[in-house]
Amino acid sequence: MGKLTRRTFLISGAMLGGGALFGFIATPNRLGIRRSSSKQEAWLATWVNIAADNKITVLVPHAEMGQGTHTALPMMLAEEMEADWSMVQMQQAPAESIYAVGDMIKGFLADGLDVPAVFQRHTDYSFYKIASLMNMQITGGSGSVRFTGQAGMRRAGAAAKEMLIRAAAENWQVSVDECEAKLSQVFHHASGRSSSYGELAEQAASYEPPLHPVLKKKEDYTICGKPIFRFDTPAKVVGMQNYGIDIQLPGMKYAAIRHAPVFGGSAVSFDKSGIANGKGIETVVKLADSVVVIADNYWRAKTALSDLSVEFSDGEHGDFNSNNLFVEFTKALSSADIEVDFEQGEAGKELSSAAEIFSADYSVPFLAHATMEPMNCTAYFHDGILEIWTGTQDLLGARAFAAEVAELDFEKVIVHPVQLGGGFGRRLPTTGNYIEDAVRVAMQVSYPVKLIWSREEDMQHDYYRPAVQSQFKAILNSEGQPQLWHNVYTDIGINDDTAAAFTPYAIPHQSISRVELETPVPVSYWRSVEHSSQGFFLESFIDELAHKAEKDPFSYRLSLLKQQPRFAAALVQAAKNIGWEKNLPKGHGLGIAIKESFGTIVAQAVEVSLDDKDNLKIHRVSAVVDPGEVINPEIARSQIEGGIIYGLTAALFGKISVEKGRVIQSNFPDYQVLKLSGTPEIDVAFIESGERIGGMGEVGLPPIAAAVCNAIYAASGRRIRQLPLIDQNFNILA
Amino acid sequence: MAFKLIINGEETIVDVEPAMPLLWVLRDELGLTGTKFGCGIAACGACTVHVNGVATRTCVLPVEAVDGAEITTIEGLGKNGLHPVQQAWIEHQVPQCGYCQSGMIMSVVSLLDNTGNPTDEELNQAVTNVCRCGTYQKVRAAVDSLKQS
Ligand code: FES
Ligand code: FES
Numbered sequence: 001m002g003k004l005t006r007r008t009f010l011i012s013g014a015m016l017g018g019g020a021l022f023g024f025i026a027t028p029n030r031l032g033i034r035r036s037s038s039k040q041e042a043w044l045a046t047w048v049n050i051a052a053d054n055k056i057t058v059l060v061p062h063a064e065m066g067q068g069t070h071t072a073l074p075m076m077l078a079e080e081m082e083a084d085w086s087m088v089q090m091q092q093a094p095a096e097s098i099y100a101v102g103d104m105i106k107g108f109l110a111d112g113l114d115v116p117a118v119f120q121r122h123t124d125y126s127f128y129k130i131a132s133l134m135n136m137q138i139t140g141g142s143g144s145v146r147f148t149g150q151a152g153m154r155r156a157g158a159a160a161k162e163m164l165i166r167a168a169a170e171n172w173q174v175s176v177d178e179c180e181a182k183l184s185q186v187f188h189h190a191s192g193r194s195s196s197y198g199e200l201a202e203q204a205a206s207y208e209p210p211l212h213p214v215l216k217k218k219e220d221y222t223i224c225g226k227p228i229f230r231f232d233t234p235a236k237v238v239g240m241q242n243y244g245i246d247i248q249l250p251g252m253k254y255a256a257i258r259h260a261p262v263f264g265g266s267a268v269s270f271d272k273s274g275i276a277n278g279k280g281i282e283t284v285v286k287l288a289d290s291v292v293v294i295a296d297n298y299w300r301a302k303t304a305l306s307d308l309s310v311e312f313s314d315g316e317h318g319d320f321n322s323n324n325l326f327v328e329f330t331k332a333l334s335s336a337d338i339e340v341d342f343e344q345g346e347a348g349k350e351l352s353s354a355a356e357i358f359s360a361d362y363s364v365p366f367l368a369h370a371t372m373e374p375m376n377c378t379a380y381f382h383d384g385i386l387e388i389w390t391g392t393q394d395l396l397g398a399r400a401f402a403a404e405v406a407e408l409d410f411e412k413v414i415v416h417p418v419q420l421g422g423g424f425g426r427r428l429p430t431t432g433n434y435i436e437d438a439v440r441v442a443m444q445v446s447y448p449v450k451l452i453w454s455r456e457e458d459m460q461h462d463y464y465r466p467a468v469q470s471q472f473k474a475i476l477n478s479e480g481q482p483q484l485w486h487n488v489y490t491d492i493g494i495n496d497d498t499a500a501a502f503t504p505y506a507i508p509h510q511s512i513s514r515v516e517l518e519t520p521v522p523v524s525y526w527r528s529v530e531h532s533s534q535g536f537f538l539e540s541f542i543d544e545l546a547h548k549a550e551k552d553p554f555s556y557r558l559s560l561l562k563q564q565p566r567f568a569a570a571l572v573q574a575a576k577n578i579g580w581e582k583n584l585p586k587g588h589g590l591g592i593a594i595k596e597s598f599g600t601i602v603a604q605a606v607e608v609s610l611d612d613k614d615n616l617k618i619h620r621v622s623a624v625v626d627p628g629e630v631i632n633p634e635i636a637r638s639q640i641e642g643g644i645i646y647g648l649t650a651a652l653f654g655k656i657s658v659e660k661g662r663v664i665q666s667n668f669p670d671y672q673v674l675k676l677s678g679t680p681e682i683d684v685a686f687i688e689s690g691e692r693i694g695g696m697g698e699v700g701l702p703p704i705a706a707a708v709c710n711a712i713y714a715a716s717g718r719r720i721r722q723l724p725l726i727d728q729n730f731n732i733l734a
Numbered sequence: 735m736a737f738k739l740i741i742n743g744e745e746t747i748v749d750v751e752p753a754m755p756l757l758w759v760l761r762d763e764l765g766l767t768g769t770k771f772g773c774g775i776a777a778c779g780a781c782t783v784h785v786n787g788v789a790t791r792t793c794v795l796p797v798e799a800v801d802g803a804e805i806t807t808i809e810g811l812g813k814n815g816l817h818p819v820q821q822a823w824i825e826h827q828v829p830q831c832g833y834c835q836s837g838m839i840m841s842v843v844s845l846l847d848n849t850g851n852p853t854d855e856e857l858n859q860a861v862t863n864v865c866r867c868g869t870y871q872k873v874r875a876a877v878d879s880l881k882q883s
Contacts, residue, residue: 237832246767298771370866372780372865638827645868668777
């Protein structure tokens, strides 16, 4: 894109419908600014457009996949800008470099934090030609509100407000201090004058934005903290929301795909004699690891594909079996080849001298994402340009990825943003196999092609949540307090946030380590990433220790959280909300767990029941969430409920197994998911501790598996160390 | 072969193979993409429409089986403004990604048409749609608000 100047900005603004445009305009070279660590930076990498009729459009650089970002981010900007919310609208920013989420990254750096794993990996993903730190537009790491919102949207809004006030003050020849901005107007009370933002916008846009705009105090908020309705709900209830799978283009054809069943396998040949005369069949394309049938209707393509005889080769992994992997895990855990991530006290010495060591092994399986909208991508190569329509969590990354696949310049690729029918980590460019397929097909034909994966392909060619095994050893003192916490777990990838395995409890001697292994199973981010398994391990084992010490598991935790007031507060509240002390009917049990992830602390207490036929029912979940601050309580509640359901589904049913290099599960019956009937009552409470704002999209998930299993123990004395529960002889209602 | 469908009140003739599922007739032949594809084996409910007023999964429903039938899709549900269920969905802010919601809403409408005051158990039995975003609790709350008490 070259040098970015204010002019570039205004032109882009004009393209988006005219009006003044405020943005990141402090110096001509945006990249230069972003790399600088000087304090003299305007953190305004976001855009707001004010039209003459006072309509304000906020451009959001992140994808909407259900998490409500498209509403929460404009709320943050509008709040600081003193905008009239009824006149604010949202527009998804296009896949252009100027919308890269540099500020998201800087949000981490500025506070002395590390770049989170989800972004980091992309930064050294050399596959992308443009893979520099800033060329990303990622939605993930629960980062949109935390980083783009805090560092970008708020400051942009505040700067815009100051510029608008300055414009009014200059017009009226009064001091800015005498002016007040409110509901998209600037007032000079002394003289009774007022001007709308629309009237002031053009003049305001000629100023340099202030470097340090003053942000509002929380007690003055009129928009943030309110359960404001989402922008996208009306379209979603009438079937008018356009997802990638809904794209329709003139002359477009439909494609169905079958991949080599074994990871790393390839497509050798096909015989199309059986389908050649089928109605509407266009052609068959062979890619390296798949065959694709193109037709004038998806069903025709899919039907022909299932009639097509194809020869696949298995490659090297035709004998891989995920059951054997756990045997390998067990061996690896006792190997000497471990990476120590945290040590405190004298863990080694304690271990060798101890009289009684309490030990336990836990494991979790591979998991598929199973987004409700199966993978799909529409691609059209024409006039040297590749156009793409697809749901992606990173528009710019997807653009770079597609350019790489097509061997085109970045500039020759256009990615059209569309709503995602679920993301959960599946739709990142690093897992862009569905984009790659469509691009390769599009490069071979002259018309637009919509390639849709069947649910079976989606399930069997995902990038999975890694399987993990974790081994704990502990020593308790005479009061039952843990003296030693010794943990080693397996790491087959996607485990950059090793702190996810750290315990918040005050234990003097600790050693936390992992052993790295390789498997042929492709792995990637899955809602809450490492925390999804670590939450289960850590919070199950501490529960075991409490019972070993013959202490109440809630009080036991509390006694170890004296240095962690936020954890303690959330835990106490969750216990209170479920009624920890209440008398329970026969067969019922309560469990509790707590996990911090993405800067947010979540405690969950769960009530379950088991009858004498091992029918397991989850009755209730009380979640207490301390994200520091809540932007939109209604959206936040949905996210927490969603995280709980996603995690509960996994704990109860979720498992991907691989036999002979092939995934066994194929669709919802054998990859069972929770439905209305199995959904417990969920109550969600927020603690606004005022600490730095944390994430919301993933944080509801990590404690749930342990809370449920701890409740099962309380109800029955059965300790669950392996997920999913359906494999442990329970009958569970979906 | 030609089939006559009355879709959202309008008579429509489609000339397709008898075995083509109604879902793909709607989506690919007629451009009605509000009805979604989720599993293709009648396991998720994303493709639910009303066939002669009854919530029906269309991904395995051959078009020949509905020749002459009245079909209502999500696009036709609120022909005269929003249907009360759609309104309740906005009021309760049910959708997250929204992908499952066309099917979810069609199932709920059909349930409420049959029984104005469903019990929890009836709701569980009738609405077995999958929502991976986990909107179930809000679905339940929205349905509760629609019960005639
Ligand atoms: S797509 Fe028809 S039930 Fe899933
Ligand atoms: S709202 Fe996303 S699947 Fe239901």
